[in-house]
Amino acid sequence: MQTNFTIAALADPAMRESEKILRTCVHCGFCTATCPTYLLLGDELDSPRGRIYLIKDMLEGGKPASEEVVKHVDRCLSCLSCMTTCPSGVHYMHLVDHARAYIDHTYTRSAPDRFMRALLARILPYPQRFRAALFAALLAKPARPLVGALPFVGKRMAAMLALAPARAPAPPPVERLAIATPQRARVAILEGCAQPALAPSINAAARRLFARLGVAVVPAPGEGCCGALVHHMGREEDALAFARANVDAWTRLIENGGLDAIVITASGCGTTIKDYGYMLRADAAYAQKAARVSALAKDVTEFLSTLDLAPAPPAGLTLAYHSACSMQHGQKITDLPKNLLRNAGFAVKDVPESHICCGSAGTYNIMQSELAGRLRDRKLGNIARLKVDAVAAGNIGCIAQLSSGAGAPPVVHTVELLDWAYGGPRPEALPKN
Amino acid sequence: MILSPTSEAELIEAVRAARAPLAIEGGGSKGGLGRPLQAQDTLSLKNLGGVIFYEPAEMVFRARAGTPVAQLEQMLAEHGQMLPFEPMNHQSIYGAAGAPTIGAVAACNISGPRRISHGAARDSLIGVRFVNGFGEAINSGGRVMKNVTGLDLVKLQAGAFGTLGPLSEVTFKVLPRPSTQATLALHGLDDARAIGALCRAVGSPFEISGAAHLPAGILGDAPRTLLRIENVPESVVYRLGELQKIVGGGDTLDAAQSEALWRQVRDVAAFASPDARALWRISTAPSRAVDLVRRVQQGGAVAHFYDWSGGLVWLAVETGDDARAADIRAAVAACGGHATLVRAPVDLRARVDVFQPPSAPLMALTRAVKASFDPNAILNPGRMYAGV
Amino acid sequence: MTAIAFPKPDPAILARRDEIIAGLAALVPPECLVTSEDERRAFETDALTAYRRLPLAVVLPRTTEETSKVMAFLHGAGVKVVARGAGTSLAGGAIPQEDAVVVGLSKMSKILGVDFADRSMRVQAGVTNLAISNAVAADGFFYAPDPSSQLACTIGGNIGMNSGGAHCLKYGVTTNNILGARMVLADGAIVEMGGDWLDSGGLDFLGLVIGSEGQLGIVTEATVRLLRQAEGARPVLFGFPTSEAAGACVADIIGNGIIPVAIEFMDKLAIEICEAFAHAGYPLDAGALLIVEVEGSETEMDAQLQRIVEIAQRHGVSTVRESKSAMETAAIWKGRKSAFGATGRVADYICMDGTVPTSQLCHVLEKTDEIVKHYGLRVANVFHAGDGNMHPLVMYNVNDPAEQEKAEAAGMDILKLCVDVGGCLTGEHGVGIEKRDLMRHQFSEADLAQQMRVRAAFDEGWLLNPAKVFPLDGRTIAATSAR
Numbered sequence A: 001m002q003t004n005f006t007i008a009a010l011a012d013p014a015m016r017e018s019e020k021i022l023r024t025c026v027h028c029g030f031c032t033a034t035c036p037t038y039l040l041l042g043d044e045l046d047s048p049r050g051r052i053y054l055i056k057d058m059l060e061g062g063k064p065a066s067e068e069v070v071k072h073v074d075r076c077l078s079c080l081s082c083m084t085t086c087p088s089g090v091h092y093m094h095l096v097d098h099a100r101a102y103i104d105h106t107y108t109r110s111a112p113d114r115f116m117r118a119l120l121a122r123i124l125p126y127p128q129r130f131r132a133a134l135f136a137a138l139l140a141k142p143a144r145p146l147v148g149a150l151p152f153v154g155k156r157m158a159a160m161l162a163l164a165p166a167r168a169p170a171p172p173p174v175e176r177l178a179i180a181t182p183q184r185a186r187v188a189i190l191e192g193c194a195q196p197a198l199a200p201s202i203n204a205a206a207r208r209l210f211a212r213l214g215v216a217v218v219p220a221p222g223e224g225c226c227g228a229l230v231h232h233m234g235r236e237e238d239a240l241a242f243a244r245a246n247v248d249a250w251t252r253l254i255e256n257g258g259l260d261a262i263v264i265t266a267s268g269c270g271t272t273i274k275d276y277g278y279m280l281r282a283d284a285a286y287a288q289k290a291a292r293v294s295a296l297a298k299d300v301t302e303f304l305s306t307l308d309l310a311p312a313p314p315a316g317l318t319l320a321y322h323s324a325c326s327m328q329h330g331q332k333i334t335d336l337p338k339n340l341l342r343n344a345g346f347a348v349k350d351v352p353e354s355h356i357c358c359g360s361a362g363t364y365n366i367m368q369s370e371l372a373g374r375l376r377d378r379k380l381g382n383i384a385r386l387k388v389d390a391v392a393a394g395n396i397g398c399i400a401q402l403s404s405g406a407g408a409p410p411v412v413h414t415v416e417l418l419d420w421a422y423g424g425p426r427p428e429a430l431p432k433n
Numbered sequence B: 001m002i003l004s005p006t007s008e009a010e011l012i013e014a015v016r017a018a019r020a021p022l023a024i025e026g027g028g029s030k031g032g033l034g035r036p037l038q039a040q041d042t043l044s045l046k047n048l049g050g051v052i053f054y055e056p057a058e059m060v061f062r063a064r065a066g067t068p069v070a071q072l073e074q075m076l077a078e079h080g081q082m083l084p085f086e087p088m089n090h091q092s093i094y095g096a097a098g099a100p101t102i103g104a105v106a107a108c109n110i111s112g113p114r115r116i117s118h119g120a121a122r123d124s125l126i127g128v129r130f131v132n133g134f135g136e137a138i139n140s141g142g143r144v145m146k147n148v149t150g151l152d153l154v155k156l157q158a159g160a161f162g163t164l165g166p167l168s169e170v171t172f173k174v175l176p177r178p179s180t181q182a183t184l185a186l187h188g189l190d191d192a193r194a195i196g197a198l199c200r201a202v203g204s205p206f207e208i209s210g211a212a213h214l215p216a217g218i219l220g221d222a223p224r225t226l227l228r229i230e231n232v233p234e235s236v237v238y239r240l241g242e243l244q245k246i247v248g249g250g251d252t253l254d255a256a257q258s259e260a261l262w263r264q265v266r267d268v269a270a271f272a273s274p275d276a277r278a279l280w281r282i283s284t285a286p287s288r289a290v291d292l293v294r295r296v297q298q299g300g301a302v303a304h305f306y307d308w309s310g311g312l313v314w315l316a317v318e319t320g321d322d323a324r325a326a327d328i329r330a331a332v333a334a335c336g337g338h339a340t341l342v343r344a345p346v347d348l349r350a351r352v353d354v355f356q357p358p359s360a361p362l363m364a365l366t367r368a369v370k371a372s373f374d375p376n377a378i379l380n381p382g383r384m385y386a387g388v
Numbered sequence C: 001m002t003a004i005a006f007p008k009p010d011p012a013i014l015a016r017r018d019e020i021i022a023g024l025a026a027l028v029p030p031e032c033l034v035t036s037e038d039e040r041r042a043f044e045t046d047a048l049t050a051y052r053r054l055p056l057a058v059v060l061p062r063t064t065e066e067t068s069k070v071m072a073f074l075h076g077a078g079v080k081v082v083a084r085g086a087g088t089s090l091a092g093g094a095i096p097q098e099d100a101v102v103v104g105l106s107k108m109s110k111i112l113g114v115d116f117a118d119r120s121m122r123v124q125a126g127v128t129n130l131a132i133s134n135a136v137a138a139d140g141f142f143y144a145p146d147p148s149s150q151l152a153c154t155i156g157g158n159i160g161m162n163s164g165g166a167h168c169l170k171y172g173v174t175t176n177n178i179l180g181a182r183m184v185l186a187d188g189a190i191v192e193m194g195g196d197w198l199d200s201g202g203l204d205f206l207g208l209v210i211g212s213e214g215q216l217g218i219v220t221e222a223t224v225r226l227l228r229q230a231e232g233a234r235p236v237l238f239g240f241p242t243s244e245a246a247g248a249c250v251a252d253i254i255g256n257g258i259i260p261v262a263i264e265f266m267d268k269l270a271i272e273i274c275e276a277f278a279h280a281g282y283p284l285d286a287g288a289l290l291i292v293e294v295e296g297s298e299t300e301m302d303a304q305l306q307r308i309v310e311i312a313q314r315h316g317v318s319t320v321r322e323s324k325s326a327m328e329t330a331a332i333w334k335g336r337k338s339a340f341g342a343t344g345r346v347a348d349y350i351c352m353d354g355t356v357p358t359s360q361l362c363h364v365l366e367k368t369d370e371i372v373k374h375y376g377l378r379v380a381n382v383f384h385a386g387d388g389n390m391h392p393l394v395m396y397n398v399n400d401p402a403e404q405e406k407a408e409a410a411g412m413d414i415l416k417l418c419v420d421v422g423g424c425l426t427g428e429h430g431v432g433i434e435k436r437d438l439m440r441h442q443f444s445e446a447d448l449a450q451q452m453r454v455r456a457a458f459d460e461g462w463l464l465n466p467a468k469v470f471p472l473d474g475r476t477i478a479a480t481s482a483r
Ligand SMILES: Cc1cc2nc3c(=O)[nH]c(=O)nc-3n(C[C@H](O)[C@H](O)[C@H](O)COP(=O)(O)OP(=O)(O)OC[C@H]3O[C@@H](n4cnc5c(N)ncnc54)[C@H](O)[C@@H]3O)c2cc1C
Pocket: A027, A028, A029, C046, C047, C082, C083, C084, C085, C086, C087, C088, C089, C090, C093, C094, C105, C125, C146, C147, C148, C149, C152, C153, C154, C155, C156, C157, C158, C159, C160, C161, C162, C163, C164, C165, C166, C213, C214, C215, C217, C218, C219, C220, C340, C341, C428, C429, C430, C465
């Protein structure tokens, strides 16, 4: 597309990058057809092409973000379905990230909006705070209708409560695991923020499976939230701070004994960590280290696929495989998880419309609860057509989102299923035989 | 007076000179088609004939409107090609002597059984040249298959029965003639089952190029349900076998039998002259065709058969006062589609609607469009609708 | 780029903007009305992005009735209307005007009914082309016309442009595959054309409306003809040393009376661009590529292929590769259908769309190359060769006004060439604004005047998409020619 930036504007590297992205877009509209919000709303403004255009206009003009632009950018799930579709290779992710940061700098949100965002940004990325909040949420859950009626923030708070699991998950089990010999690899596993509180069983399963396979997991002191949550809110500095902290933590390991991979069990985090190299490209002190971290970052299924797991006998279970957007669009991992599951003895079915987001998308299901709910129900409807015993997914956000729907089948992390197939405990979410 | 121009210039002259309505005809094979006209002069295109070009390698020809269809079919056959849409020859039902011309085939959008797989005449017609009421020669379309340049007056002319101006030249795309054909015949089915079988077959991947049902008394004593396949010999054999699985048996008519029978279907031989009963041609959705016929039957006996998998119904009725127009229009209104009174005495065709009366807004558009071609109503006025 | 003129906006309409928007707001809910400048901006162009006009407002009606009310109101107010489907027109067909309201069909995307016995399907106009086929694929059916943009473009837009696609060689284009449609006329009246049966009775309004580029009315629903999928289909890649050899081979295949389902052509540059995106296994060493798809049973495909291979050998084919799996087939078509978009990775482009007689393919390819070189630009050719529908992609830098002018001039020269060898300006993308000023090269004044009078019979006030298709002075000419 034609662009119209001033030379002065292009002096800013972020602007230059966005200009480059805009120039590759040919405005063909292909991406509209696979965008979840366009499918729901039928308005070009809520499609990738429309958003790209809004962003282009905003950036070119160098003007503060307007309420309208913010509305449509906020509605974007960052599911990146549009990037999979785009034949021109438009890097929508980097463009919308830039736009969000730009909005954060130039737009003053309403007070309730600021409150919600600040609340989420202060709680979610911090495991202790999150665990405490979760506990509070469990207590408050019965009061959901009341909360929903609160002015301004009620709907979002209620949505947040709806996502909290029905019971508090058991605290992380302390297991002493014997690593099978010969040791095949040395890795770090991202602990992250919300996942240890919501579903500690996931990383526990990964550790058990790794131990059996001869993969040593080394702790990475100082590691924390990947930064995706605040990144998607446009809080660029916060996001970069998280990124730097993680880069430091892993770099210490890399430079001290080496790492074969940084394994991530939440694909949402994986997408962001794989982008650290880009996010920190302008930071001379970090650019190289960040790129090295990004190159080592692997989704757990990606990593497992390198280990040649033996075929396991049929498990007698039929699964729907739900591919998280961050998995299929963000990291372009499509068949690996299914192949691993099939190899482990599960029958695996594809979900119709599998490229469409379930509505989870980080904090989206809280900030845009209405759209998120419609997407979840659409997804569950598609899953229901398959008549399966359970759903496998590789991202905690999707697991929480899908599980919150009425009549949802059990949703289990891929690695828990694999751990079970190779000798671990039966995942708790699965019905007892 | 009959005007028979031999060139486009003469045709233009004739139109420009006309002060009163002209009746337009081609070879005169379909004089009975449409509403009768109050015209002193007839403009016959039969002397405006001749092939302008034929490019077998591009599968396209252009001919002047008065060129006899038979001559073109002969020309195409010599190069192993054919008109895809298998136009009906109306001589059979009218008992007329005049030979059908290609211009009339285009103007009346005449197709036959193969319409179901290969489209109508309008689908193969890719270019026309005609003279409008201002006496101007107008071009639309061209000689290439894919062409979306400007408004598609070609389609508008196909089926306008000359009311938008006499065609002087037509350009058609053609197709290779399949090397052989055969027909699968099922016996003894009632209408409903027959249409069911036809729809199943047509919904199969085996490219049925003719799907007709002849109830008892139509070209034979017992009901026959016909499915035609045209292709290379091995494919015909293979596909017949597969079809039998789908429709549950049936026996095969070889190429010669098949060809002869489909010619009879095409030309509506069952109701050929001297049969003088009124004849209706009804287009509807196959799944509602049987119901449509049943509704007409409730008001009195009819003879009928189905082509196009049931989507085309030919109905012969006693002429009576209105050739059962009221019943038939009511049945069509209930089932959807459109009915044309193809054969009836002149006075009757002046009294009842020959073509399906369009809805009010479409009728208004019809008038406006007619006026945009022929504001003085010189060209075949009233052929389709009174006063248009 | 300013080479193509738009009419001057009517100041009287601009002055009444608030009143017009208030009128629309009374007819549709807020989420169906776009009025802020930032938001209208996103509707200022389609896939011909070099041209842009900010519309007065955008309405996104949800039903035929809503559309009818909107149209009646705008008609009463004398406001121009530009229909918009997915806005993928390459001819600028959906580009608005400052004094026009865009009526977008994107919210009307429901499938209304499917009938396999009658092989028909009723859909709202905003349903995408591919969604139609997807809805019936599991039952073994499909909707035949398959524009490369089928993922995104709407059936309403397909009707607007009479769109074609790779598989139209055998199955025909939009006009051959639509049975009926509901349309809202300029004044809001609703008409039903055709139905779910073959051949509409009376004048073929359906045939007239298809390809009328939103100038006769707004289509809100359509009944499409479904076809049964063939038993099998197999695309085969034929690599040739030169474009000329490939072009000659196409003419020879058709000349031998063989009509595969599709014959698609790519030249060297196009092969490189598409392969980089789709990894379809296109032969990178070839000078030109034909994708020929055959269908039928295994034996039938083999038989037809054998004949095609023999012909290809006579033209020095260097590679023949059959698709061996559904995945490969998908990749082969994905590459082809993404060709234009993928070209965007390399450069900006304008896409020409002339059709020529197949016997002229070689000649026109050669000349095209000459023309583009003359302007100092590059061209990639990727097109529907079986029916002679060329798509030279003239590549340039849209941020450089001088190059843009050259690209447009080259495009115009190419289109004139197509007409001069017996073809036409546009085979499937439509005239839009892009080829509007070339119409006189293909048509006489009388031809154009006749078309314009027909147009006026539907829209006396020329309110519907008025800047498109016909030369801007056309309206007055049409009026005076109607003596
Ligand atoms: C990458 C790419 C590849 C393409 N490939 C092909 C191809 O292979 N074959 C092909 O034919 N085209 C192709 N096109 C062109 C384009 O996709 C078609 O013209 C398509 O039919 C436009 O559909 P749309 O829904 O986007 O309509 P729009 O672009 O929105 O509108 C097209 C025209 O139709 C009118 N219109 C839209 N909706 C309606 C309606 N409901 N009622 C009345 N008028 C209406 C508009 O006013 C406009 O004049 C391609 C385009 C792109 C960008």
